[in-house]
Amino acid sequence: xxxxxxxxxxxxxxxxxxxxxNEREKLVTVSLMEELRRQGTFESEEESKTREIxxxxxxxxxxxxxxxxxxxxxLSEAAADAAGGKIFTFGSYRLGVHGPGTDIDTLCVVPKxxxxxxxxxxxxxxxxxxxxxxxxxxxPEAYVPIVTTKISGIPIDLxxxxxxxxxxxxxxxxxxxxxxxxxDERCIRSLNGxxxxxxxxxxxxNVEVFRDALRCxxxxxxxxxxxxxxxxxxxxxxxxxxxxRICQLYPSAVAGAIVSRFFIIMYQWSWPQPVLxxxxxxxxxxxxxxxxxxxxxxxxxxxxxxTPAYPSMCATHNVSQSTxxxxxxxxxxxxxxxxxxxxxxxQWSELFVKHDFFHKYRYYLQVIASTGDPxxxxxxxxxxxxxxxxxxxxxEYVDSLTLAHPFVKGFEQVTHCLTDDEVRDAAQGExxxxxxxxxxxxxxxxxxxxxxxxxxFYIGLAIEPKQAGAVGPRRLDISYPTTEFTKQVxxxxxxxxxxxxxxxRHIKSTALPDHVFDEGERQPRSALKRPKTAKGSGKSSxxxxxxxxxxxxxxx
Numbered sequence: 001x002x003x004x005x006x007x008x009x010x011x012x013x014x015x016x017x018x019x020x021x022n023e024r025e026k027l028v029t030v031s032l033m034e035e036l037r038r039q040g041t042f043e044s045e046e047e048s049k050t051r052e053i054x055x056x057x058x059x060x061x062x063x064x065x066x067x068x069x070x071x072x073x074x075l076s077e078a079a080a081d082a083a084g085g086k087i088f089t090f091g092s093y094r095l096g097v098h099g100p101g102t103d104i105d106t107l108c109v110v111p112k113x114x115x116x117x118x119x120x121x122x123x124x125x126x127x128x129x130x131x132x133x134x135x136x137x138x139x140p141e142a143y144v145p146i147v148t149t150k151i152s153g154i155p156i157d158l159x160x161x162x163x164x165x166x167x168x169x170x171x172x173x174x175x176x177x178x179x180x181x182x183x184d185e186r187c188i189r190s191l192n193g194x195x196x197x198x199x200x201x202x203x204x205x206n207v208e209v210f211r212d213a214l215r216c217x218x219x220x221x222x223x224x225x226x227x228x229x230x231x232x233x234x235x236x237x238x239x240x241x242x243x244x245r246i247c248q249l250y251p252s253a254v255a256g257a258i259v260s261r262f263f264i265i266m267y268q269w270s271w272p273q274p275v276l277x278x279x280x281x282x283x284x285x286x287x288x289x290x291x292x293x294x295x296x297x298x299x300x301x302x303x304x305x306x307t308p309a310y311p312s313m314c315a316t317h318n319v320s321q322s323t324x325x326x327x328x329x330x331x332x333x334x335x336x337x338x339x340x341x342x343x344x345x346x347q348w349s350e351l352f353v354k355h356d357f358f359h360k361y362r363y364y365l366q367v368i369a370s371t372g373d374p375x376x377x378x379x380x381x382x383x384x385x386x387x388x389x390x391x392x393x394x395x396e397y398v399d400s401l402t403l404a405h406p407f408v409k410g411f412e413q414v415t416h417c418l419t420d421d422e423v424r425d426a427a428q429g430e431x432x433x434x435x436x437x438x439x440x441x442x443x444x445x446x447x448x449x450x451x452x453x454x455x456x457f458y459i460g461l462a463i464e465p466k467q468a469g470a471v472g473p474r475r476l477d478i479s480y481p482t483t484e485f486t487k488q489v490x491x492x493x494x495x496x497x498x499x500x501x502x503x504x505r506h507i508k509s510t511a512l513p514d515h516v517f518d519e520g521e522r523q524p525r526s527a528l529k530r531p532k533t534a535k536g537s538g539k540s541s542x543x544x545x546x547x548x549x550x551x552x553x554x555x556x
Contacts, residue, residue, distance in 0.1 A: 010203050011248035012276045021254040028341055028348075029256035032216060035348040041219055043100040051093070051104065054154045059087050061130060062108050065123050066168070069114045083111050084168035090197040092236055096207075097215045103148075103155035107194045109172065110162050116145060116186070119160045123147065137378060141494075144189050161190040174198070177310045188311065195309035196237060203277045203308060204244050205251035212255035214243045216351075217262060224330050225355040228408035229315075232323035232389040238305045238315040242266065245275050260342055263335035267328065274304035280312045303327075320393050322404045357407055358516050361460035362509055365482075367391070369410075370427040370454040370501040380500050381455035383492050385410060388457055390488065391504075394481030395459070401476060403462035410455040411515060416443045417450050426452040427501040431513075454501075458516070461506070478506070 009015055021029075036042070043051075066085035075083065091105030092098040108119070120138045127136045127149050135150040147158045164182045174195050180188055204210040217239055221227040229235030234242075246262045247253075253261070269275075303319045306312050319327075340346040369384040371377040388406050395404035415426040416438045425431065443449035466474065482504040489495070489502050514522070 009248070010205055010251070010278075011245065012279055013249075015251050016249045018252050020252045021257045024342065024344075025257040025260070026254055027256075029212075029254040032256050032259065032348050033212065035352070036212075036215055036219065038349075039219060039352060041099045041215055043098065047100060050152055051154055054151045054156070055087065055089070055104065055106070057130070057132075057151065058106065058156065058158075061126060062087055062110075062123075065118075065126055066110050066114055068126075069118045069122060070111075073113050075113070082167050083113075084170065085110050085114075086168050086170065086172055088174065088194040090194040092218070094194070094197045095201065095214065095240060096211045097218060097240075101155075103157050105193060106156055106158050107190060108158055108160045109168055109174075109191075110160065111167050112162055112164050113166070114162055116140070116160060116162070120145075120147070137375070139379065139382075144193075145186060159190040159193070161187040163187075180310070192307070192309060192311070192313070193237075196307045197240075199308040200240055200244050200277065204247045206247065209253070209255050209258060210244060210247045213247065213258040213262065214240055216255070216259050217243050220334065220351055223352045223354055225357055225408045226323075226327050226330055229318055230386055230389070231406045231408050232318045232320045232392060233327060233408065234303075234305070234316060234319075237307065241275060241277060241305050241307070241315065244277055248277065256342075260338045263331055263338050267331035267335050271303050271324070272301060274301075274306050274314075276306050277308040280306060318389050320389060321396050322392055323389075323406070325403060326405055354518075357405070357458075357460060358509070358512055358522075361405070361462060363461045363463070363506055364509065364512065365391075365395075365404075365459040365461060365478075365504060365506050366429055367457040367459070367485075368427065368429045368454055368501070368503040368505075369457075370452055370503075371499055372450060372452060373499070374453055376499065377453040377455070379494070381410060381412075384455070384489055384502060385457060387485065387489050388459070391481060391485040392459060394484060395461075395478065398476060398478055398481065400464050400474070401461060401478070402464045403460075405460035405462065407458040407460070410457045411513075412453070412455050413515075415452040415454065416440060417452055418443060418446060419448060423450055423452055426454060428503050429454070429456055429505070429513075 062085040066083050067080045070080035070083045071077070086109050088094075088107040088109065089104055090107060092102060093104045098104070108123075110119075120140045124136055124138050124147060127133050127147070130151070132152040133149060134153075136147065137149070138147045139145065144159055147160075149156050149158065161183070163179055174191060175198065180191065183191075201207060201210075218227065218236070221234070221239055226233040227235070227239070229238070243258065243262060246258050246265060249265075250258060250261055301314045301317055301319070302321065302324050303316045304314050305316045307315055334351060337346065337351050341348055341351070367384065367388060369377075369381045371380050392404045392406050395401055413426075413431065413436075415422075415431055415435060417423045417426055417435070422435060426435070440451075443451075461476075463476065486502055486504060490497075512522075
């Protein structure tokens with residue numbers, strides 16, 4: 001209750017219920033936590049301590065970095081010492097729902113005289129010289145510029161924001177909106193991760209219940225392959241905000257009850273009604289934000305979930321018609337399973353059964369990105385992946401295609417080739433078992449030998465049933481969306497036709513490579529019918545009368 005006697009609550013509407021959970025809900029919460037432990041979602045105490053040590057070392061390194069740059073800018077030794085520098089964690093680690101081996105999203109806050117160029121040109125070498133650092137990769141041209149590294153085996157994603165301050169005190173917090181004044185958009189985006197995470201934790205009535213429920217939902221979304229912002233599903237922040245909203249609606253419920261109501265409400269939610277954790281207000285900056293009064297201008301967002309820290313943004317702008325349909329179906333299945341769990345007719349383990357993506361469709365698109373250099377490939381494959389959702393949206397306009405289902409990760413291969421023909425085949429995804437087993441030492445010293453690095457992304461194609469009485473073969477013309485996609489990818493400013501390959505082709509499910517399946521997940525190869533070309537080889541054919549049709553393989 002507030003001081004004037006009026007009821008207070010977290011969220012934009014009053015709670016649906018403030019009643020405590022019943023004994024059955026408390027009991028299934030105990031079994032839920034046991035299942036989450038069996039699933040390996042909690043890290044060991046040893047790894048937890050390692051993370052703390054790594055973050056302490058990183059905090060010291062950032063102060064040394066700021067000190068070094070301060071001296072280079074002519075500051076005195078005393079002023080350089082006072083310049084400070086501080087790190088903030090955000091994402092799953094800050095929320096307290098990280099698991100074994102997951103990375104730590106970390107924000108490096110520096111004073112105004114430290115530039116972004118300094119961050120990439122000076123900090124990267126300092127990281128490489130640091131004991132225990134095994135990997136350092138900078139991506140300055142990313143939407144949120146980032147340095148990825150691994151320290152003592154702990155992966156770190158490091159972003160940077162320079163504030164309009166001459167020094168960064170150790171007790172600095174990022175809650176004050178005025179800190180965003182006079183910052184460029186990249187700094188604002190970098191700060192937003194930490195600010196949003198802290199605001200989510202502030203807006204939930206019971207942090208421990210929120211964490212337990214979110215850990216469950218994250219695991220479920222990962223198992224069902226619907227956890228990926230870049231591919232048009234929901235990312236970690238969006239899932240966290242959805243769970244936080246249910247916690248606001250049931251402030252006294254235990255985690256098992258929150259999970260149960262999460263699926264019911266999400267399946268019944270009237271999209272595009274936005275999910276808001278608090279009322280959105282205009283902030284101090286002339287930056288366009290999502291504003292309820294302007295909502296009609298934002299109807300392109302199919303599942304709007306709005307971040308609670310200024311500047312508020314839609315965390316789900318990548319969601320497409322297809323990915324929304326896929327998530328809605330999973331919400332429905334989840335609600336049915338959890339209802340059975342509450343009734344005692346099934347176990348929590350059923351909720352976490354792995355997806356059936358590679359068994360679900362008869363036809364798939366392969367998008368294959370390839371290069372001959374491992375460092376270049378990281379950037380090229382990432383660029384291609386970031387455009388996959390645009391291919392999905394183009395495919396949604398193809399007649400007779402009811403769904404284009406992108407998978408949430410790519411499959412990487414390193415192929416050791418002896419001839420130009422093998423290089424060409426590897427870039428097109430046609431790698432024989434013999435070549436796939438070849439190792440680095442098998443090609444060393446041999447003339448003309450080279451290595452191909454490739455990443456293959458998959459899109460499942462759902463085709464509407466053949467109409468009753470229809471005769472003859474059907475063709476799906478997907479040449480336009482695939483051609484436009486490859487053109488768009490090649491418009492990347494760093495695209496080099498001589499060093500980068502992009503292939504889009506369709507295959508039947510029977511031609512899927514073994515490495516997309518877990519061991520023992522598919523039938524023995526001999527039991528599968530292989531699609532054949534006119535010559536009878538095992539390569540996929542793009543001219544079969546029944547398969548999605550395009551002109552020929554799109555090969556660069």
